Amino acid sequence: PKELPLRGKKIVITAGPTRERIDPVRYVSNFSSGKMGFAMAQAAVELGGNVTLIAGPVHLDTPPNVERINVESAEDMYQAVSVRFDQTNLLIMTAAVADYKPKHQANQKIKKQDSDTALEMERTKDILATMGLRKTTQVIMGFAAETNDVITYATRKREKKNTDYIVANDVTAEGVGFGTDTNQVTLVSKDGIKEFPMLPKHALAHELLAYIANQEGWQS
Ligand code: PMT
Numbered sequence: 185p186k187e188l189p190l191r192g193k194k195i196v197i198t199a200g201p202t203r204e205r206i207d208p209v210r211y212v213s214n215f216s217s218g219k220m221g222f223a224m225a226q227a228a229v230e231l232g233g234n235v236t237l238i239a240g241p242v243h244l245d246t247p248p249n250v251e252r253i254n255v256e257s258a259e260d261m262y263q264a265v266s267v268r269f270d271q272t273n274l275l276i277m278t279a280a281v282a283d284y285k286p287k288h289q290a291n292q293k294i295k296k297q298d299s300d301t302a303l304e305m306e307r308t309k310d311i312l313a314t315m316g317l318r319k320t321t322q323v324i325m326g327f328a329a330e331t332n333d334v335i336t337y338a339t340r341k342r343e344k345k346n347t348d349y350i351v352a353n354d355v356t357a358e359g360v361g362f363g364t365d366t367n368q369v370t371l372v373s374k375d376g377i378k379e380f381p382m383l384p385k386h387a388l389a390h391e392l393l394a395y396i397a398n399q400e401g402w403q404s
Pocket of ligand 1 (some may be wrong): 199200215216217218219221255258275278279280281282283307308309310311312325327328329330341353356362363364374404
């Protein structure tokens with residue numbers, strides 16, 4: 185018999201980058217392709233979950249039986265997560281949300297100048313930390329893309345943001361993180377750390393979800 189440990193669970197997953205507009209033709213963003221988040225969504229459905237995928241701008245097809253909401257900016261993503269959070273059993277923040285946005289968004293294309301220029305930036309809302317504060321029965325899983333002291337920073341993030349799990353990837357390693365078809369991560373929880381092997385993102389998503397379903401005592 186097929187095991188469906190996420191049966192009956194409402195799962196919200198974010199994926200991809202966000203885009204923060206400078207003017208009508210320019211933006212600030214990052215290299216997230218959405219592959220890891222889309223793999224999490226597909227695996228969560230295959231394990232029986234009821235999945236809503238909140239996606240930043242990416243070029244990927246929606247996995248079967250997944251409800252997809254497209255967003256652009258960190259603020260849009262915040263709103264989309266926030267309105268669903270109370271009804272959510274498991275929130276998974278795979279998205280690479282911009283930490284900063286341009287302080288002023290021009291309504292018209294900014295003209296080229298003869299001199300150098302600077303872009304003033306301000307902080308976006310931290311979706312994970314805000315939901316961490318609101319959390320009652322929800323299980324929250326964040327991701328952390330790090331380039332150094334991976335476990336130390338991931339452990340700190342988990343505690344600071346009141347998150348049950350942090351999936352830490354060392355994005356300096358070959359085949360890990362942004363844009364790749366594979367990933368290698370360490371899962372940080374209150375009980376310590378667990379390393380997963382290098383796997384295709386879809387297989388890794390299955391491993392991660394089966395592991396946390398078991399930790400949470402969710403039965404098929
Ligand atoms: O999309 P791919 O190309 O497949 O790449 C996958 C990935 C590398 C993007 C993914 O595996 C990953 O690591 N995602 C998180 C990247 C990240 O932005 O990490 P962070 O350390 O900046 O943020 C930590 C956590 O806080 C993340 O869960 C992030 O979604 C969340 N966050 C961050 C900023 C913000 N304003 N709000 C947030 O909720």
